[in-house]
Amino acid sequence: MTTTTKVLRQLWPAACGVLFGVGLALSGMTQPSKIIGFLDVAGHWDPSLAFVMAGAVSVYFFANRIARRRARPLFAPAFSALPQSRIDARLIVGAVLFGVGWGLSGFCPGPVLVSGGAGATAALWFVPAMLVGMLLYHRFDARRSGPSGDG
Amino acid sequence: MGPSFTPVSSLIGGLLIGLSAAALLLGQGRIAGITGIVDGALRPRAGELGWRLSFLAGLVGAGLVLVRLWPRAFPTSLSASPWLLVVAGLLVGFGTRLGNGCTSGHGVCGIGRTSKRSLVATMSFMAAGMATVFVLHHLVGAK
Numbered sequence: 488m489t490t491t492t493k494v495l496r497q498l499w500p501a502a503c504g505v506l507f508g509v510g511l512a513l514s515g516m517t518q519p520s521k522i523i524g525f526l527d528v529a530g531h532w533d534p535s536l537a538f539v540m541a542g543a544v545s546v547y548f549f550a551n552r553i554a555r556r557r558a559r560p561l562f563a564p565a566f567s568a569l570p571q572s573r574i575d576a577r578l579i580v581g582a583v584l585f586g587v588g589w590g591l592s593g594f595c596p597g598p599v600l601v602s603g604g605a606g607a608t609a610a611l612w613f614v615p616a617m618l619v620g621m622l623l624y625h626r627f628d629a630r631r632s633g634p635s636g637d638g
Numbered sequence: 639m640g641p642s643f644t645p646v647s648s649l650i651g652g653l654l655i656g657l658s659a660a661a662l663l664l665g666q667g668r669i670a671g672i673t674g675i676v677d678g679a680l681r682p683r684a685g686e687l688g689w690r691l692s693f694l695a696g697l698v699g700a701g702l703v704l705v706r707l708w709p710r711a712f713p714t715s716l717s718a719s720p721w722l723l724v725v726a727g728l729l730v731g732f733g734t735r736l737g738n739g740c741t742s743g744h745g746v747c748g749i750g751r752t753s754k755r756s757l758v759a760t761m762s763f764m765a766a767g768m769a770t771v772f773v774l775h776h777l778v779g780a781k
Contacts, residue, residue, distance in 0.1 A: 499665045500689040504696020506658035507670065507742075512704050512711040514651025515644050519717035524642060526764070526771040535648040540745055542652025543659065547750030550660030560667035563689075567668050570738070570748070572755050581737020582744070582759040586766025588729030591774065593717045595741040596730060597672040600694070604701025605712040612716075612723040613730075620731020621677050628736075 496562040508601045514539040517602050519593025519609070526590050659747055662693070671743020672697075673734035737763075 515521040515535055524533030559565055589595060594602075594613050603610035659670035666689055668675075679690040705712055718726065734740045737759055739748060744763075748756020 497688075497692065500662065500692035501696035501699075503658045503662040503665070503670065504693040504698075505700045506654055506661065506696075507693075508697045508700025509704065510651045510654030510656075510658060512651070512700070512708065513654060514648045515642075515711075516648075516651070517701075517711050517713070519713055521642065521644075522767075523717070523771055523775070526767040527775060528768055529772055529776055533643050535642075535644050538645050538648040539652035539655065540749075542649045542654075543656035543746040544750045546653055546656025547659050547663075547746055548752075550656075550663050551747075551751040554663050554667075557664070560663070561665045563665070563667045565667055566663075570669070570753070570755075572753065574755050574758050578737050578755060578759055579762050581733045581735070582762035583766040584729050584733030585737060585740060586733075586763035587770045588726040588733060589741075589763060590767035590770025591718060591729070592723055592726035594723075594726065594730070595672075596676065596734065597697070597740075597742050600672065600676075600697050601701035601704070602712050604698035605705035605709075606702075607705075607713045609713050609716045609718075609723055612720050613727040616724040616727025617731035618676070618680065620728040620733075621673070621680060621735050622731075623728070624732045624735035625681065627732075 492562070499562050507597065508604070510543075511598050511601050514542075516595065517598045517605075522589065522593040522595065522598075655742075655746065656750070659742070659750070663747075669743060669747045671739050671747060673731075673740045674738075674743050677735060733763075 511517055516539060521533060521535055524531065525536035554560070554566060592609075592613060594610070596617065599610045599613050599617070603614050662668050662670045668689065675690050675693055678686055679694060682690070701712070716723065730740070739756065739759060744756040744759040749760060
């Protein structure tokens, strides 16, 4: 492996993280008011979030098609296994709990981490609680083995 | 429609998010689901920690730099009281693990690979979010 490849391999995920964060900030999603505005269908509805998703999904759709035709990714030995496809009560209950927290705060996990980096006080309350919530889940459900799934 | 509707910057921001998720998939072979990446860093398996910390450092670092260049992109006041933020954080952490994903993992990557499971998850958290905002801002009136 050349030195350039080694350096790229280390920096690639970081560059992806920076790009993700810049995209979130530019899209307005680091502002809880924009999230609440999207969820507030009975008030002054702000459909911006739908535009964010449309942009992101359309790019990812083509990336996923390219990935399926490749044997392996550029800087790692293999693609991760495809997430499960089962639609069950866990999925729905989990999504609903997330949705309630999302609506209460106007924070999704990505934007709140970027806002944490920016030193926003609200994020400094939210992020530690989110990490505790994850750990509580694993305590509550010790039967499952390891992190898996759709992300 | 709200006065703060920003179709152009939101679409461009979304394209960048999609590009980031695409680059993580094609380069690292991984799905850019934020809660999945965080969770895997909290409980690392062999060979699974480095790229996660690298990605998260980039994500948090972006905020660190951007707030200096463009402070208006970030919240300056609390969107809810501290105890409500803590409850919300607990629900988001617990719920995204039970449901295996959040806005990025299900909403972007899952729907992007046309997963019915992720579409159901996304519709569920959006419906729950809308119901919560309706109760909080229209019934209780706590703004």
